[in-house]
Amino acid sequence: MSPIRKATTHVNQNEGLIFEKSSPGKYAWKLPELDVPEVDPAKALGAAARSDLGNMPEVSEIEIIRHFTRLSTWNYGVDTGLYPLGSCTMKYNPRVNEVASRMEGLAGAHPYQPEKISQGALLIMKVLSKCLTEITGMDAVTLQPAAGAHGELTGILLVRAYLESKGNPRQKILIPDSAHGTNPATAAIAGYAVENLKSNAAGMVDIPSLVAQTNEDVAALMITNPNTLGVFEREIAKIAEILHAKGALLYMDGANMNALVGKARPGDRGVDVMHMNLHKTFSTPHGGGGPGSGPVVCKQILEPFLPVPVIVTRPNDTLAFDYERPRSIGRVRAFYGNFGMLVRALAYIMANGPDGLRQTTEDAVLNANYIRKKLQGYYDLPYSTPSMHEVVFSDHLQTKNGIKTGDIAKRLIDYGFHPYTVTFPLIVHGALMIEPTESESKEELDLLIDAMRSIAEECERDPKLVLEAPHTTRVSRLDEVTAARKPVLRWKPRQQPAAAD
Amino acid sequence: MSPIRKATTHVNQNEGLIFEKSSPGKYAWKLPELDVPEVDPAKALGAAARSDLGNMPEVSEIEIIRHFTRLSTWNYGVDTGLYPLGSCTMKYNPRVNEVASRMEGLAGAHPYQPEKISQGALLIMKVLSKCLTEITGMDAVTLQPAAGAHGELTGILLVRAYLESKGNPRQKILIPDSAHGTNPATAAIAGYAVENLKSNAAGMVDIPSLVAQTNEDVAALMITNPNTLGVFEREIAKIAEILHAKGALLYMDGANMNALVGKARPGDRGVDVMHMNLHKTFSTPHGGGGPGSGPVVCKQILEPFLPVPVIVTRPNDTLAFDYERPRSIGRVRAFYGNFGMLVRALAYIMANGPDGLRQTTEDAVLNANYIRKKLQGYYDLPYSTPSMHEVVFSDHLQTKNGIKTGDIAKRLIDYGFHPYTVTFPLIVHGALMIEPTESESKEELDLLIDAMRSIAEECERDPKLVLEAPHTTRVSRLDEVTAARKPVLRWKPRQQPAAAD
């Protein structure tokens, strides 16, 4: 009997590209009758007029519904099941968030509408701001950044502006070798050189190296805490001290705040500035890649440099945007950020309350440790330091059979799960980075554990089964090399319509 | 290579019963704090108080989302693809209908709220009523019936009340042998005996038989037009005459109005009363079995007998319900019918306009005839009379290989389609009743045709393949006999939780 308990296969629709379903004369739109004189575009626009829209599709409404419905069935989402992507915090996306963010006065609001009729939105931003500073133990906030990486950039620019105000923006940002790729990329965009910081045997920042590398050239350290191994940097207070002693600041990548909310506040132990990923910790949906939201919280010293505008309370108690911020780093985005995500995050915080948020964090850590305990022995644990919200194994025990983490991940698909994170963190060779989040029941965790154990066994008994996985999906093992070598990045009409597969 | 172009298999989640996911202490609800004194139920209700809710589930919100999401992926809907169930008119369910019917003032309206604040709903009902009488060529309407069969009952009760008012309700209803099962069932509930009426070789009502059987005992004939073979009863005017000459009335089952809207009006040719299925012709969703809506339209002579209330316009031009209808058959349902479906049907009519509705009918007939043409020869066509909106083949050519219509239907599933109707009409042995509706593109029709041809070929070449189909679904060929012999109609806790399949 198949060891696979969680999934089976079922008939699934094929579907071509929308362009292949197009034919002239089909349509899915209708405009109300024009109540003003019709303008002849050729006359009004002259040479700037366009007459043809090329290969834009022509299809009817039902074809659109079916097209995207069918496509959707090829995806796996949090709604489908456990989504253990480490560092991604694939938690439940509450439906009430979606309802709240679609309310007419919120979704329909124009960013330039008068403040008088924007008090609702302003209050949401204000309340969320308060919640975020309270949760992190920080003093001030900007909600403008559109995602985590954007928040990083904003935060590092705050550091830069602050140091500049002290006379020297400095040259370098220290980044641990376990850091996420956005950290060094951000530092570079902010005009800094990146200097690597080694992790120690416990997977934490190596304090002696930090001491050695911290000098007056260093603007900041970007630390992730818990770091990408899921390990809490216990020496965080000391790290802050070391930096502060040299006039450098401590930036924290808050992507892993799901391990801390309600349990510990970075601001209480020396962090000067950090971003959060509302699309991780605060339950806003990942949407197949975005949108996210990356608010930045900071200490008082950085507050003058926050992007414009900031929200203020007017003497008459109404809320307003303040643009008169001469020391601001300027805007990092038009308008006020991904407002719709702010609505969702606040709805999430309100649904939880302080006790719910704490319980959430506890369950996230509980789940990760449960998996760790149950898979230990089956997979190699390169760092034995205690785990917080995620656990990172390696494929060390499986490589002898020629099997890598990516193969195990593919085989997990046959067992009805989305794979864990495979390419990251770089300090673990062949990493299996597993973050279950608090949203998983014991039942779902046990199924994952069974699946992972069964795969470990398959690696011994039948490596080919694993190496050729997945066996149950519409498509399997794509030729990614050809994709990159001869990029085909758009459909073209000349290409023969591929036979429906 | 597989001849199956439209579908493949893909990994799909298993999911137990919700009761099997329950554990005490999990929950998905929260009530606001009670702002009045809490009442002790034991005190307030005494012996009538209940303390335990038995095996009601205890699960969290994400488990609910996943549970029903996973279940949904086991279904096939119009959104999935062509759904050729004959007599069911599985057309596109426009999304704007759903939006309209969920508007706060409509979905939230209480049926007893004062008419003063119900003018919106009343207007919707009034406008829809006008549209339906215009489309059918009738004089009056009730929107109260909840589905087609309920409309049939209402219509037959109108007939009965009318005949009673003439002194004699009479004894019998004539029903063609091709009729849907609800027709005879309805007649029986309305207190009538059912007399069968033979179809002639063309699949139509046999006029000589009708003449012979129509007498003063006959209250009405229930005719379906086009009938369940998809054949238009050309002699409809004559049929009406024959009945009327004996004082009997002509009831039309309007389930197949999708073949007539905008092209012909039953009221123009002697039909006295008919129901419509808004969930067929007027695009309201079938919802996995309902809800529907079965308005009844009738001629002036039957109008006094309509169920209470009816909508009237007051002298001050406001709309109101009139309950003072002494000759009414009474209510057939509380309140005013499935109002939400009325909203959807009106939205559909408005989206189409008169020209759109005509085009819709034409496309429905075009699609059926296209399939007929392309499958003729591959499958037996028991009646060669021209088809309107559906075509009925038989399995005559396949039975020699031991293959029945139900087997072909199951094999069609592997080809990515929902089966056609198999059990009906009774006058065709081994019927394949195919109604594509207007909602199908030529591409989708061609795929169906290819699939049906390919199956015809498989019936010759590899009957076992067909007899054991479907091969690609989660479950296949259920033991329906055991289900009926030893009915298990509810989950019980004692039963060992079935191992997740």
Next chain:
Amino acid sequence: MRYLPKSDAERGLMLREIGVRTIDDLFAPIPADFRVKGDLNLPRAFAESEIVDYFRQRSAENGAGYASFLGAGAYHHYRPVVIDSLISRGEFFTAYTPYQPELAQGTLQAIFEFQTMICELTGMEVANASMYDGSTATPETVMMAARVTGRRGAVVARSVHPEYREVLATYARHQGVPITNVGFLENGRVDLKALEQAVNDTTACVLIQSPNFFGTIEDVAAAADIAHRKGALLVVAISEAVSLGIVKPPVEADIVGMEAQSFGVPPGFGGPYAGVIATKEKFVRQMPGRLVGETHDKNGKRAFCLTLTTREQHIRREKATSNICTNQALVALMATVFMTVYGREGLKELAKHNLSKAAYAAGEFGKRAKVLFSGAPRFNEFVVQTKEDPKAINDRLLEKKIVGGLPLKKFYPELGNAALWCCTEMTTRAQIDAVVKEVAQ
């Protein structure tokens, strides 16, 4: 037309393939003089944005934003948002009746869960997949009782929802079902003595509702006893399903005919709702409506299918237990999601909130008007008798965007200036206080 997936060129091509010249050739079976010439007199085609605007206007004319004290068979309960997000999945709402179980296990399993939960809540052994609504379930239960007992008569409490009784009367008349009505006592309950007198050996069933139309909880056991002693069945109607969270289920009944609207279904100006019939196992073959049963597939896997279909019209035609075909499946799914959200503890708490709000309101009303039927327990509705015509009170309330209780004169003229008020978990104390003030004026 934007819903039609065809270009004119494709239409032409298909006509050629069929072998006809024009589309009208395909309509030749319809005699020419019968065919519509030109356009019907219907609204011209609207853009989608115009449709949205049109219904938005109708919605605005229809009491959007009013607080309401109406119950009487349609209840304002909070609808958890997951309901609509789940039932809006195309695989649920655009599917047909699950006749092909290989492509309908989702619908089938959900119905099986619905049937189970209804059994748990009502104390019955089997429940069907749904009926149109509570009112049409009423004649169906009575006709079912007639089939079971081989008798015809029904003895019906006047405290059953008046419109349910009207529907019953419409059906009963042509079924030759004689109906005897039985009144209610000072405490709002059915007059058991009169009931006892009315029941005889031609009685197929006794029909009561609990909580009844006045919100009063009936003595189901006593009614059952009376019915059973004469060989009749007891049918219990339930129109406020939330009551089952805290009110003892009618286990003594033989058949329960219930309205599930309270379980997550919007009041929607009266529909669609979902009726459901539940009964004892031994009566299942006389039950109307679809049933889902558990079975296994050819590989032994657990699976679900429609079963006992020989009761139904598509098999038995004029001998079927009912003519019902299309039911209210999607609404039953809403109810299933609702029951799952609240579950074992939540339904209890929800019911307790309803109970508490109504008790508070009745108490407040009692200070300034007469609350009738105080001698028996009630759930979330109660009847208030005022000096003033309740319509006048309601007119004043309407100006404050509050819809008052249902005036009862139409249904029960003997109760004078009485109105039926309902409080649910949605009713706030502030609203109650505001309303009571108006009554006292």
Next chain:
Amino acid sequence: MRYLPKSDAERGLMLREIGVRTIDDLFAPIPADFRVKGDLNLPRAFAESEIVDYFRQRSAENGAGYASFLGAGAYHHYRPVVIDSLISRGEFFTAYTPYQPELAQGTLQAIFEFQTMICELTGMEVANASMYDGSTATPETVMMAARVTGRRGAVVARSVHPEYREVLATYARHQGVPITNVGFLENGRVDLKALEQAVNDTTACVLIQSPNFFGTIEDVAAAADIAHRKGALLVVAISEAVSLGIVKPPVEADIVGMEAQSFGVPPGFGGPYAGVIATKEKFVRQMPGRLVGETHDKNGKRAFCLTLTTREQHIRREKATSNICTNQALVALMATVFMTVYGREGLKELAKHNLSKAAYAAGEFGKRAKVLFSGAPRFNEFVVQTKEDPKAINDRLLEKKIVGGLPLKKFYPELGNAALWCCTEMTTRAQIDAVVKEVAQ
């Protein structure tokens, strides 16, 4: 907490399996004095119904139901309802970035279609999977031009959206990108002579917007010519995507940085929107952001995957083309559905309605005030100069539930009492007439 699928008993069981006594044992890695004691100072837990009420109140305070003449980078277009019903499918909105193509073909194919449609509309050869928005796409395009040309300077038209320019300035400052601003002429277009003077052989790119911030369509070919003659690239920003239905695409540009909000994305108080960058094939390896490519699987089936990832931060870290990771995928999906609904003919008609409404409005305004920049064609926005401060006009309009045009004093003090007005297909003639009347007062 209702989102958490665990009972306390299960928690206890799991702790035992792990081998610890209490949950706090698992938090031991956090120094005790660092741990939060007690509850944070946050709102107490709300019931779902309370959350809905809370945001309903905020919505009501936020201009629900107002007509609007605002554009300026955020547009009120009708959103076909299919958009939300499709993107609300859990398989789309609860999925992660499609790193595992076997479980993400839906997202991947949809992005591939998005990329294709953006190419069709912009006249570019490749487009990425999205950027945060139009404003942040701006510095990204400029930095990209710098990478392509090996130069740093940017010459920027002042008729580019002021907030896009502000964002560019924030980024440019630390990238050492010198920015030269170029003004506009009487006809609202960029001053090509000044542009020509500003461009030199250190110029990486010229940045213009078309239709520009004033709604005026720029002479893209002329600007391209100037840039190209000096070896610089032309970057064209587009903030009103619907213009592409009727305005010649900027085929002469080398890079297009565009805001797709107009394509079915609600104004949403400023976001989430979706930026997108499109360019020539030869520049693709310098492009930031994700790209989906067509390939085949091991069985030769067509399939899609993320590609050219060596440009990205997770591979290249500090050498990546951008630090962007999370983008705006679901918003791009909205845009994809929108573009599919309108398609080849509909986008043209839609654009024509916008053009016609704005032309009518400009004509009406012109009768009573000064419409600036009349010498060049415009799309759906125009600038009106009034005697009165536009804020005063707007205050009066607000009382009629109309939001007037955007006063420009803040961004362009030199224009005096000017405001930027926008008309879309949603604007009615009646609204325009009402507004013009107010202006003339």
